[in-house]
Amino acid sequence: MKQKKPLAENGMLIAILSSVLSIIVGLVFGAILLLILNPAKAGIGISAMLTTGISSLDQFGKVLYQSAPLMLCGLSVGFAFKTGLFNIGASGQYTMGAFFALVGAIQFQLPWFLCLLMACIGGAIWGIFPGLFKALFNVNEVITSIMFNWICMFLVNLLFANMPTMLASAWGASNSDRSAALAKANPGAIIPKAGLDKLFGNSSWINISFFIAILVAILVWFILNKTTFGYELKACGLNKDASIYAGINANRNIVLSMIIAGALSGLGGGLYYLAGTIQYVMEKSILSMGFNGIPVALLANSNPIGTIFSSLFISYIQVGGSAMQPNFSSESIDIIIAVIIYLAAFSLLIRGILTKILSGNKKKEVKA
Amino acid sequence: MNILANIISLTIVFAVPLMLVALGGMYSEHSGVINLALEGIMVIGALCACFTLQGFDRSGFGPAHPQLAMLCAILVAGLSGMVFSLLLAFAAINLKADQTIGGTALNTFAPAFAVVVTWAVQGQGLTTIQIPNWIRITQATFGLPAGNGFLDSLIFKYFYLTTPIAVLLFFVAWILMYRTRFGLRLRACGEHPQAADSVGINVYKMRYSGVLISGFLGGIGGLAYTIAVGSGFNASVGGYGFLALAVMIFGNWKPVQILGASIFFALFKVIAAYNSSIPFLPKLEGLKDKSSLYQMLPYVVTMIVLVFTSKHSQAPKAEGIPYDKGTR
Numbered sequence: 001m002k003q004k005k006p007l008a009e010n011g012m013l014i015a016i017l018s019s020v021l022s023i024i025v026g027l028v029f030g031a032i033l034l035l036i037l038n039p040a041k042a043g044i045g046i047s048a049m050l051t052t053g054i055s056s057l058d059q060f061g062k063v064l065y066q067s068a069p070l071m072l073c074g075l076s077v078g079f080a081f082k083t084g085l086f087n088i089g090a091s092g093q094y095t096m097g098a099f100f101a102l103v104g105a106i107q108f109q110l111p112w113f114l115c116l117l118m119a120c121i122g123g124a125i126w127g128i129f130p131g132l133f134k135a136l137f138n139v140n141e142v143i144t145s146i147m148f149n150w151i152c153m154f155l156v157n158l159l160f161a162n163m164p165t166m167l168a169s170a171w172g173a174s175n176s177d178r179s180a181a182l183a184k185a186n187p188g189a190i191i192p193k194a195g196l197d198k199l200f201g202n203s204s205w206i207n208i209s210f211f212i213a214i215l216v217a218i219l220v221w222f223i224l225n226k227t228t229f230g231y232e233l234k235a236c237g238l239n240k241d242a243s244i245y246a247g248i249n250a251n252r253n254i255v256l257s258m259i260i261a262g263a264l265s266g267l268g269g270g271l272y273y274l275a276g277t278i279q280y281v282m283e284k285s286i287l288s289m290g291f292n293g294i295p296v297a298l299l300a301n302s303n304p305i306g307t308i309f310s311s312l313f314i315s316y317i318q319v320g321g322s323a324m325q326p327n328f329s330s331e332s333i334d335i336i337i338a339v340i341i342y343l344a345a346f347s348l349l350i351r352g353i354l355t356k357i358l359s360g361n362k363k364k365e366v367k368a
Numbered sequence: 369m370n371i372l373a374n375i376i377s378l379t380i381v382f383a384v385p386l387m388l389v390a391l392g393g394m395y396s397e398h399s400g401v402i403n404l405a406l407e408g409i410m411v412i413g414a415l416c417a418c419f420t421l422q423g424f425d426r427s428g429f430g431p432a433h434p435q436l437a438m439l440c441a442i443l444v445a446g447l448s449g450m451v452f453s454l455l456l457a458f459a460a461i462n463l464k465a466d467q468t469i470g471g472t473a474l475n476t477f478a479p480a481f482a483v484v485v486t487w488a489v490q491g492q493g494l495t496t497i498q499i500p501n502w503i504r505i506t507q508a509t510f511g512l513p514a515g516n517g518f519l520d521s522l523i524f525k526y527f528y529l530t531t532p533i534a535v536l537l538f539f540v541a542w543i544l545m546y547r548t549r550f551g552l553r554l555r556a557c558g559e560h561p562q563a564a565d566s567v568g569i570n571v572y573k574m575r576y577s578g579v580l581i582s583g584f585l586g587g588i589g590g591l592a593y594t595i596a597v598g599s600g601f602n603a604s605v606g607g608y609g610f611l612a613l614a615v616m617i618f619g620n621w622k623p624v625q626i627l628g629a630s631i632f633f634a635l636f637k638v639i640a641a642y643n644s645s646i647p648f649l650p651k652l653e654g655l656k657d658k659s660s661l662y663q664m665l666p667y668v669v670t671m672i673v674l675v676f677t678s679k680h681s682q683a684p685k686a687e688g689i690p691y692d693k694g695t696r
Contacts, residue, residue, distance in 0.1 A: 033484070037484065037485075037488040038488065086468050086469075088468075088472065129671075133671075133674075133675060137674075137675045137678050137679055138678050138679055138681070139671075139674045139675060139678040140617075140678075142404065142468060143610070143613060143614055143617065143674065144671065144674070146607070146610045146613075147610070147614065147667045147670050147671050147674075148667075148671075150607055150664070150667045151664055151667045151668060151671070154660045154661070154663050154664035154667075155660075155664060157657060157660040158657055158660040158661055158664070161656040161657030161660065162655065162656050162657070285604065286607075291472075291476065294469075294472060298469065326492050326493070327492075328484065328487070329483050329484055329487050329492075331479070331480040331483040331484055332480070332484055333480075334476055334477070334479070334480030335477060335480045335481055335484065337476055338473050338474070338476035338477030338480065339473075339477070341469060341472055341473035341476055342455070342459065342470060342473035342474070342477070344469060344473075345459055345463075345465035345466050345467075345469040345470040345473060346459055346463040346464065346465035346466075346470075348464075349463050349464070349465070
């Protein structure tokens with residue numbers, strides 16, 4: 001007979017509890033900070049942060065729309081985590097994916113699904129470098145990823161500036177500092193809304209990208225848990241030496257894992273910029289979307305299915321954050337995210353304490 | 369000739385933050401803690417120091433005693449960086465946290481905190497903190513007549529108190545690491561903490577010292593960077609903390625080589641920032657947005673250099689691994 005595990009030994013439950021705990025601590029910290037900075041407006045700020053996401057169907061549509069790229073960046077970071085790599089380069093892969101998607105859409109006039117494929121390729125190319133440099137030259141993947149984030153940003157700016165048809169100015173607009181609006185350049189490259197906009201009160205944000213992202217999350221879960229390849233990747237992450245001893249080609253797996261992680265981030269970039277509502281503006285600093293994949297992955301404990309929920313949460317408070325302006329800057333949200341990441345750094349300790357508390361309760365119950 | 373003087377002095381003023389922060393990273397890593405939070409520490413140091421300078425400017429103390437005020441600002445930068453690095457030290461040493469994730473948390477926190485606080489102090493949307501112009505050391509500081517010759521450009525065009533202090537801290541680092549008991553013990557904790565502990569060295573204490581010193585240097589580095597850029601503090605240090613980590617790896621975790629590496633990278637950074645006014649660079653006619661190309665250069669060069677040096681890198685063996693007394 002299959003016996004139910006005791007509460008304290010249920011790893012999944014402990015992981016969820018510790019994530020909820022770090023979210024609560026993060027939110028309380030953020031609220032206290034707002035109270036200190038501007039006590040008079042803090043109430044408005046906090047309620048804007050917590051309720052904007054469900055204040056209207058339009059805003060809820062925005063939450064779903066933003067959660068799709070976040071989910072993919074989270075999947076990317078989580079996938080690399082499983083192989084024991086820290087993919088801080090999701091931002092660069094995301095940017096490269098966005099660039100490839102836009103090139104496909106504007107330069108080659110491809111339909112949206114081929115543009116998304118281009119995005120995957122772009123991200124994968126950018127993911128090769130950290131993996132390859134780690135496997136061949138023993139360069140720490142964190143440093144490589146960070147350097148390639150910067151290289152990507154400047155390279156994409158340089159390429160945009162030298163591809164005149166890509167710019168908005170080639171399609172009847174006056175500004176040359178951003179990519180062309182897809183509605184003018186290639187309406188076929190815009191990700192279809194499939195009637196969702198009617199359902200969401202004519203929200204300009206919503207499209208099927210959220211559902212594409214969920215499908216990808218399920219696919220990643222399948223690869224990690226139901227295939228030999230996924231097993232090998234996880235073995236490398238848990239103990240590289242032992243997996244080499246067992247006959248697994250660790251270097252090949254490191255490179256492959258980073259390529260897949262890159263493709264995931266790249267797809268995220270494609271989903272975000274092919275919605276038709278946003279144009280790529282030449283950036284002076286690295287896009288934050290990829291970095292926000294880190295808390296998404298950490299909150300989900302790198303579980304692909306958990307990523308769906310954690311990306312919804314991060315997207316939700318970000319939509320709330322932009323509604324906090326002008327009373328507070330939207331960066332207040334980043335502080336909350338930072339607290340959540342900080343707590344995730346010693347999540348093992350928190351989980352240990354939670355297990356102790358739960359099993360302690362159990363013993364008391366038995367005594368009583 | 370004046371252009372050459374400009375390039376040299378600019379290179380020095382950009383090398384100062386790189387070297388300080390890379391030295392900071394060196395202390396931390398030799399003690400066994402990877403300090404990815406240097407970027408965030410720089411931001412916090414620069415934030416506090418810039419507010420201090422602004423305060424001195426308003427109160428009139430600054431213009432009256434510019435270098436004394438500057439010295440105070442440098443100390444504020446160092447101390448605030450130190451306090452901020454305590455967060456990393458606590459997580460990495462006491463809680464045995466993942467050091468990379470902990471560092472990422474601090475890097476996320478610092479720029480957001482800087483924007484939020486700057487808004488709160490200066491008003492909504494005013495993100496830039498202006499730096500007063502009296503902080504520069506001029507000929508007048510030494511009672512010399514103002515001039516425009518080669519030596520004047522070379523020495524006085526970009527001369528700030530951070531430069532001599534950086535030179536001082538460089539020698540301190542070299543002596544401390546290789547000529548004192550403290551340095552030997554610090555390095556032991558990064559190489560083999562169990563062995564260090566078994567001969568009576570308090571590993572936790574040494575690691576705290578390593579991280580706190582790196583916080584001090586990182587904070588000063590943040591101020592030095594903000595001064596070098598010259599357009600005020602904007603809640604960012606432009607990835608210099610990460611570049612400094614690359615400099616540290618290129619410099620093989622050794623002070624003298626770090627000095628060389630930081631000058632090398634600073635030169636590329638200067639070429640990137642001032643490519644239009646340097647006459648001997650290729651013109652690249654027909655290419656638009658050349659500045660992006662030049663701005664990309666330091667990072668590309670970093671990668672190439674790391675590819676060639678990392679195979680034989682002498683990284684501290686125990687870096688990144690939390691020390692648990694039970695593993696002794």
